[in-house]
Amino acid sequence: MNFLSMIFDDVINNPLPDDLPEVLLPAFSRLEPFALLLKDLHTKGWSIQDDFFSDAFTDKLMEEVRGIQNESMLQAGVGRKQGHQVVLDARRDYIKWIDPINETRKTFLDEMEALRVVLNRQFFLGLFDFEAHFARYEKGAFYEKHMDAFKGQSNRILSTVLYLNEDWQEGDGGELVIYDEQDADRELGRFLPKKGRLAVFLSEDFYHEVKVAKRTRHSIAGWFRVNNTTAKTLDPDQ
Numbered sequence: 001m002n003f004l005s006m007i008f009d010d011v012i013n014n015p016l017p018d019d020l021p022e023v024l025l026p027a028f029s030r031l032e033p034f035a036l037l038l039k040d041l042h043t044k045g046w047s048i049q050d051d052f053f054s055d056a057f058t059d060k061l062m063e064e065v066r067g068i069q070n071e072s073m074l075q076a077g078v079g080r081k082q083g084h085q086v087v088l089d090a091r092r093d094y095i096k097w098i099d100p101i102n103e104t105r106k107t108f109l110d111e112m113e114a115l116r117v118v119l120n121r122q123f124f125l126g127l128f129d130f131e132a133h134f135a136r137y138e139k140g141a142f143y144e145k146h147m148d149a150f151k152g153q154s155n156r157i158l159s160t161v162l163y164l165n166e167d168w169q170e171g172d173g174g175e176l177v178i179y180d181e182q183d184a185d186r187e188l189g190r191f192l193p194k195k196g197r198l199a200v201f202l203s204e205d206f207y208h209e210v211k212v213a214k215r216t217r218h219s220i221a222g223w224f225r226v227n228n229t230t231a232k233t234l235d236p237d238q
């Protein structure tokens with residue numbers, strides 16, 4: 001039983017009205033992946049959807065990340081800003097946080113914002129914001145099995161990964177592996193980082209890993225977060 005299905009058992013018995021997502025998300029070209037995403041999140045806590053964004057838009061995002069040199073990206077470390085350290089045995093990608101500095105990046109953030117609103121309406125998650133970065137895995141790079149958030153220690157609720165790679169083949173490696181929330185040794189599936197594919201999963205529930213990429217692999221990893229700000233501590237971003 002995942003978090004969503006435990007709390008919102010009744011949603012499953014009330015199928016989505018067909019017109020709801022289109023009304024709320026005019027920019028998402030197709031209804032099907034969107035409706036399936038909501039259904040999967042409710043029943044399983046994770047989902048993989050192809051063609052979530054149009055090819056044309058995904059191409060634009062790819063152009064953005066392609067234009068960024070490794071030198072102006074961060075070599076990703078494990079952990080947040082405090083105690084940030086680069087642990088090369090665990091992770092070897094380059095990242096660049098996404099700000100709305102141009103039309104393409106702004107549109108992406110706006111779309112995910114629209115998704116946040118729908119997720120809150122559908123699941124009452126109280127998601128407060130969305131943060132995301134481009135990621136580049138050069139040939140040989142990987143990210144060992146990990147969890148994006150630990151219960152009660154993070155404000156990351158839902159993880160998202162949008163893949164940008166044209167013509168990614170079986171032999172190119174770089175699969176996302178998702179593990180069973182009950183049995184972290186059991187694989188639920190392996191997914192190639194194909195252009196337009198979106199992976200979404202509950203950040204505190206699913207171990208996952210990125211297998212060694214045999215060619216350069218580009219993606220956008222993002223997190224819907226709750227706001228844990230209290231009177232004593234200001235919630236740090238990123």
Ligand SMILES: O=C(O)CCC(=O)C(=O)O
Nearest residue numbers: 143148161176210219221
């Ligand atoms: O790129 C992927 O498939 C997953 C990346 C990931 O797990 C992360 O950035 O936390």
Ligand SMILES: [Fe+2]
Nearest residue numbers: 146147148208
């Ligand atoms: Fe992750």
